[in-house]
Amino acid sequence: MNWRDGCQTSGFTNLRSKDLHTGHEGVLWALISLLSAAASCVGFFMPFWLLGSQMGKPVSFGTFRRCSYPVQDEVHGGTVMVEQCGRYASFLSIPSVEWRICTVVTGTGCGLLLLVALTALMACCMSDIISRSVGRVAGGIQFVGGLLIGSGCALYPLGWNSEEVKQTCSNASDQFNLGSCELGWAFYCTCAGAGITVLLCTWMSCFAGKKQKYYPY
Template sequence: MLDVSNAAEIYHTSYVRNARAIGVLWAVLTLCFAVLCVVSFVQPFWIGDTDRSPQAGHFGLARYCLGDAVTQGLVCHGGFLDFSSVPSGAFKTAAFFVGTAMLLVLTSLVCLSLFFFCTAAAVYKVCAWLQLAAAALLVLGCMIYPDGWDAPQVQQTCGAGTDKYHLGQCSVGYAYLIAILGILDAMVLSLLAFVLGNRQDRLLPEDFEPEPRDGAV
């Protein structure tokens, strides 16, 4: 049977290996989450027309596209460099919150480079707070966005019955669903980062050495 010192050393080695494997998985998922945030932020497909809609069109946070009767195509308006053309103040506010959440997630990615300069526990905890804040901002953005569904451009596409928090004859687009999924992702990733950070605090020091056996010099 292994003595206590050898058992402790083996346990420590296995513990560190498992923690690093989970840390790599967390970093990969954080990268995927950042990609989802960018897609949700820039794509104008938060809501869109259906077969029952009086007009073709789709809307994002700042950019939207409406059907044109002459060209039989879509004409796009607005953008993050032309906030004055955004149909609703609620859309602008949602864009601010979702954009800030995206920046926080991207910042957490940049913080991964701090593993070379700071303790792993500190980096995990910083990233955890950034991701938790991003989740809160995404919640605000997703809750505020429907408040702008009474905009004339939205009613033109989705029907006269469209109102705040009532989408009429349109449907929720994939960018909105990605944002909602991002909330869950951010909460799970932040929780995992907190757990990893606390576990790193409990790891034995790198210079751990087993005590000499009885009778050893």
């Protein structure tokens, strides 16, 4: 092997070493992005944002779903609690305007986080997809998605004065006042996913894709 071949081999080795290091950063960003997106999406879908009780039965709410709801007993008369989970019959059936906005805003944010996370995972299997500029754009999308989810979480307490929530919280709840109710794990899970995305994933996206430096030898 002559001197030129040796320099070319050395340059190739240095380039591959840089690619490997950048790949590790990208994989870590993709994994954390997926975990944070999954946390937000699972928390958003599960109806355990607000926990209370009604007629001696545990009741829980999400933004567009609830568990345990009262129905009229046509056989024996009166009202009974059906201990099942389900979504509201229509968008307008959601108890308050604030919760409807929360559903749209949080759902949009979760969709953006999931889109970026899946794209980042696919990029781990294909080279030269995530460049520095693409990584920054992805980070910007994550930042917007995280802010949307955070805004949805901030809007959620504005709906605690609805009649359904008051019935569940001993008629003592109001905006930003839980009464006898408490926040559930799904609310914290959604907020945590948004926080990790805004504070960590957005920053990591700046290093996930880097410009490759090619050397003449």
